[in-house]
Amino acid sequence: METEDLASVLDATWFAADLAPQARGRLAALGRLEEVADGAIVVQEGTLCESLGVVVSGRIALRLSLPGGEDRTIITVHPGDIFGWSAILPQRIATASAVAVMPTTAVMFDGAELKRALAGDADLAAAIYERLLVSVARRLTATRTQLLDLYRPGNEPW
Amino acid sequence: MPAAYFLPRAELDRLFEALAVDGRRIIGPTIADGAVVYDELDSPAGLPHGWMADTAPGSYRLRSTGGERAFDYVVALTSWKRFTHPSLVPLTRSRRDGDQIVVEPIREDAPKLAFVGVRACELAALNIQERAMRAGPAGDPDHAARRDAALIVAVECAAATSTCFCTSMASGPEVDGGADLMLSELDDGFVVRVGSEAGAGVVGPLGLRVASPDAVDRAGTQVAAVRAAIGDPVPGDGLPERLRAALDHPHWAQVAERCLACANCTLVCPTCFCTSVGVASDLDGLDATTERSWDSCFSLGFGRVAGDANFRPKVRDRYRQWLTHKFSTWWDQFGSSGCVGCGRCIAWCPVGIDVRAELVAIAPATAPAGPIPWPLSPAEGRAPAALATAAPARHVIATVRSVMPETVDSATLRLVTTDEALLGARPGQFVMVEQPAFATPPISISRIRPDGLDLTIRSAGAATAVLTGLAAGAQVALRGPLGRGWPVEAAIGRDVVIVAGGIGLAPLRPVIEAVLAERPRFGAVRLYLGARTPHDRLFVAEMGEIAGRADVEVAEIVDRAGPEWLGRVGIVTQLFDQAKWDGSRATAFVCGPERMMQATVATLKGRGVDPAAMWLTLERNMACGVGTCGHCQLGPFFVCRDGPVFSVAELGTAFAREGL
Amino acid sequence: METQAPITPGRRGPRAGTPQRPRIGIVKFASCDGCQLTLLDLEDELLAIAARVDLVEFAEATSHRSAGPFDVLFVEGSISTPEQAEDIARLRAVSHRLVTIGACATAGGIQAIRNWFDHEEVRAVVYPQPGYVDSLAQARPVADFVAVDAELRGCPISPAQLREFLVALVTGRRPQLPDEAVCLECKRRGVVCVAVAQGIPCLGPVTRTGCGALCPAYGRGCYGCFGPRESANTASLAKWLSDDRSASDVGRLFAGFTAWSPPFRAMIDAHGGPPGQVIPVKETNDA
Known part of the structure; x- marks a missing residue:
């Protein structure tokens, strides 16, 4: 896919929408559009996390494996949002597995490449890191709410 | 009729005799265990003649005045509510015989009483409590009967104690009416004013002489001194x-x-x-x-x-x-x-x-x-108009036609009734479900059918466990429909957003059905459903069917799931926090745990939904269902009566405020 | 049915009988038997109750002994010896629900007053030959040793509350055991407050209801035999009472049948210990 086309694909996502034209072009040049088959494991928990992805369509489940072999889906990532942010963290070790639970399209960015590009472009870095922060904060809020277990059955007084 | 009569002190027993006709019993002040209390009196001899009460914060001591006056004590420990709103009132008697149940109200005859010695503040209190007890759609019949059967003989205060502050509350010390008879005690007797026909009927036969201007004057001076003594300790303005x-x-x-x-x-x-x-x-x-x-x-x-x-x-x-x-x-x-x-x-x-x-x-x-x-x-x-036709004090026996298990801990009871009030229930209203020997839970109506109601109940306690365990043919007693429902009509011509969390989908289902029944009258319809796990989703088949319609957007999400679940995982707000739709044309209906509703309201505000068009149903300890038991109060609201459905704008900061 | 349940303190044992006819036991530790005898006070309904439950262990009424398991085990008495501590752990493991009854089991009882004293000294005073007696340094409530599912308070417990608990058990509903203050019952009955009208010290405001306001109705102050209610603000009451009595008099008020319950114990400690035991008065925030 041409960079121009990828730029418009990115523009339709929450994560990369409304970037300045130059920053958007820069980002699009780094990404590649990938089709992920239903059931494919995009990132494996505990291994090197190479790429950060922006979901364009479909659904990615983030899963943790529990003792005893049972997997637990912690959260699902929906079109517009990102997964694999470990790819641009210093350790680059995936903290969860990312599994496509339906045919999914994502724009993938090589973590090392993206990091280098951000280091060299303060404007792009400011925009992208802020969006990352928003995404992380939303994920954290969701996790806290899940921890509260709001729908937990409790004893009623009657 | 003259403005005032005079009753010589020695003739007080004649007044008592006149009050005690037709089996009327006299309740008045008397001394028991170191305090003045209100109790039954046979004659004026039981009055606390010559006693005054010295009160202070945390202290009450009787003191002899050496005088003869009977009403210097000011107010008794007990208030008259002991007789108009007794501390224990039997409500119902119920029996179960196989599937059949019977619930009968217990109505005690209100005793004919004369309250002697009611002060100005107490007169005000009787009226205030009466307004509260009659505030529900049906009123409280027991309180009303007791109040109506009481004859009130007020006594204007001739003394104040250090704890009095009626002046600040505009309730005394002067008795300006509102009693059947009004007395002012002087050393030599009583100035008697008549406040009602019943009062006139009592004093008429006594043939009292008209009070002298001097006596009326002394009574006025006396109460004016009381007012001056109290001052204005709590400025009430604002x-x-x-x-x-x-x-x-x-x-x-x-x-x-x-x-x-x-x-x-x-x-x-x-x-x-x-x-x-x-x-x-x-x-x-x-x-x-x-x-x-x-x-x-x-x-x-x-x-x-x-x-x-x-x-x-x-x-x-x-x-x-x-x-x-x-x-x-x-x-x-x-x-x-x-x-x-x-x-x-x-x-x-x-x-x-x-x-x-x-x-x-x-x-x-x-x-x-x-x-x-x-x-x-x-x-x-906010007078809830829909309640005018309901008769919530009445128990309607309904029969279980079938029980449909919904999740591992919830089931839907399909009830059959011909009761018109119940069949006229509106989406969002609830019923109190009574069965012998168990507590009475409020249950929201999950479907209104032509021949009855569906109640979707989660088994979380003893009473709900019994209800979800009932079999076809069993009976339950319902009171309702109660509360103010969802204003579905307010969404006509607008987009509709429905957000449900867990069992919160049950009270929203009638909204969904009402909207779909007249689908063309609404704009875009969006339905967002959250649940604890995939197994805890309610009405799965039905919601799946709705999701298949082209004219409704349905999205669901669960809090936690195993790998077999391919649907969304996360919190319900994730279903729409990045959506593109414009909330300014939307009316939202939200139900779920309070914390989930807080998050939903915040996200909906971010989408541009007007707080006045955001409706949610609150959970409080609704016990009577008609605003007289006081349990479900939230700021100025009785949740059972003024809600349980409120707009976010109505609630203001009463919503989600800790400890309110 | 599991009969050899492992001894795991605090772990609930399996359900034993059918829900319709629960297996019930009543056992006692350091106590006077008065609470379990309350069951016999339910004279009118005693036979009817007995027909609806399997009373497999009740030393006061039958000679039949049972090792369990129990659907509901009522436990009277405080835990005062090492042997009792072992027994309660074993009984917990064979009891689906364990219900403590009375001030001794729920709060330690009057014997917990010895907890303020030197253990060896007390033994020497009480027993001619203390060597024959094995005892713990403190007499403590059952809940200090194993998990407790419900409590019936009082010294002794109230027959009405016991009946309510049993009826709730056999009908499957939640027992109505209010945790509010004695004051509510006083006011509902129309009893004149002995504290305010006569200056009699009364623990009613900090004590759990259930007795029907028995003592105030007879002109006595409540001495707290049902133990602290929820949110018992003993510090505020003690401060108020301190205005016209000595610290030791204030401490003594709390040093009754439920002295070892934390809210009461704190006031005893803050006011010089129980009678006969002088401990330094701690600095309090009373000022």
Whole structure:
């Protein structure tokens, strides 16, 4: 896919929408559009996390494996949002597995490449890191709410 | 008729005899266990002649005056509510015989009583409590009957004690009417004014002479001296507003350090009306009675709801509830103050907390009134019209046609009834479901059918476990429909957003059905469903069918799931927090746990939905269902009566405020 | 049915009988038997109750002994010896629900007053030959040793509350055991407050209801035999009472049948210990 086309694909996502034209072009040049088959494991928990992805369509489940072999889906990532942010963290070790639970399209960015590009472009870095922060904060809020277990059955007084 | 008669002191027994006709019993002040209490009197001899009560915060001591006067004691420990709103009132008797159940109201005959010695503040209190007890759609029949059967003989105060502050509450000390007879006690006798035909009927046969101008003068001077002695300890101007603005005042926590939360203040208060219902049964639970007894917002259990959660866990919260209700939100609910300044709560507080001092500390007269936390006055603006046809005191026996298991811990009871009020229920209304020997839970209606109602119930306690375990043919007793429902009509011509969490989908299903029944009258319809796990989703087949329609957007999400679940995982707000739709044209209906609704409201605001077009249904400890037991209060609202459906704009900051 | 349940303190044992006819046991530790005898006070309904439950262990009424398991085990008495501590752990493991009854089991009882004294000294005073007696340094409530599912308070417990508990058990509903103050019952009955009208010290405001306001109705102050209610603000009450009595008099008020319950114990400690035991008065925030 041409960079121009990828730029418009990115523009339709929450994560990369409304970037300045130059920053958007820069980002699009780094990404590649990938089709992920239903059931494919995009990132494996505990291994090197190479790429950060922006979901364009479909659904990615983030899963943790529990003792005893049972997997637990912690959260699902929906079109517009990102997964694999470990790819641009210093350790680059995936903290969860990312599994496509339906045919999914994502724009993938090589973590090392993206990091280098951000280091060299303060404007792009400011925009992208802020969006990352928003995404992380939303994920954290969701996790806290899940921890509260709001729908937990409790004893009623009657 | 002359303005006033004179009853010589020696002839007081003639008045008693005249009052005691037709089996009427006389209740008046008498001394018991070191205090003046109201009890049955055979003659004036039982009155506390020559006794005065010295009161102070936490202290009450009788003192002999050496005189002959009977009414110098000011107010008794007991208030007249003991006789108009007794501490224990049987409500129902119910029996189970196989599938059949019978629930009958117990109606005690109201005794014919004459209350002798009712002070100006107490007269005001009787009227205030009557307004509260008659505020529900049906009113409280027991209270009304007792009040109507009482003849009131008021006595104007000739003395005040240090705990009196009727002057600040505009309830005394002068008795200006509202009683059948009004006495002013002088050394040589009583100036008697007549306030009603019944009063005239009592004094007419006595042939009393007209009171001399001198006697009338002395009575006036006497009460004027009382007014001067009391002064104006709690300036009342703007007090409701000042208190509302002081909900976060640090002084609440300081009072809580002293407050024992023992409830004495509320039970001696002549206007406090809150009650709880208890159940007693035989050993097999086949024959049961319910009775209501005085309760108090100071008890922990008063604000308890499902999940052993509690909206007022701290003593600070409970003291704030009492004080703000009495002096502020009472105005919203009933158009008056809930305090008459009788001072009982001050004298009978075991640690001497003086409500006057606390009011001055928390809401000083100099404090500017801040922004009020809730915008609407329910007493004026929110009479729930739908309730006018309901008869909530009535039990309707309904039969279970079928029981449909929904999830591992919930089931839908399909009930059959021909009761018109129940069949006329509106989406969002609820019913109280009674069965012998068990507590009576409020259950929202999950479907309104031409021949009955569906109730979707989660088994979370003993009563709900029995209900979800019923079989076809069993009977339950319903009271309702109760509460204000969802304003579905307000969404006509607009987009509709429905957000449900867990069992919260049950009260929303009638909204969904009402909207789909007239689908063309609405704009875009969006349905967002959250659940704990995939197994906890309600109405799965139905929701799946709706999701198949082209004209409804349905998205669901669960909190936690195993790998077999390919749907969304996360919190319900993730379904729409990045959506593109414009919320300014949308009406939203939200139901779920309170914390989930907070998050949903915040996200909907971010989408541009107007708080006045955001409706949610609140959970509180709804026990009576008609606004007379007091349990479900939230700021100015009785959730059962004014809600349970509210708009976010109506609730203002009463929504999601800790400890309210 | 599991009969050899492992001894795991605090772990709930399996359900034993059918829900319709629960297996019930009543056992006692350091106590006077008064609470379990309350069952016999339910004279009118005693036979009817007995027909609806399997009373497999009740030393006061039958000679039949059972090792369990129990659907409901009522436990009277405080845990005062090492042997009792072992027994309660074993009984917990064979009891689906364990219900403590009375001030001794729920709060330690009057014998917990010895907890303030030197253990060896007390033994020497009480027993001619203390060597024959094995005892713990403190007499403590059952809940200090194993998990407790429900409590019936009082010294002795109230027959009405016991009946309510049993009826709730056999009908499957939640027992109505209020945790509010005695004051509510006083006011509902129309009893004149002895504290305010006569200056009699009364623990009613900090004590759990259930007795029907028995003592105040006879002109006595409540001495707290049902133990502390929820949110018992004993510090505020003690401060108020301190205005016209000595610290030791205030401490003594709390040193009754439920002295070892934390809210009461704190006031005893803050006011010089129980009678006969002088401990330094701690600095309090009373000022």
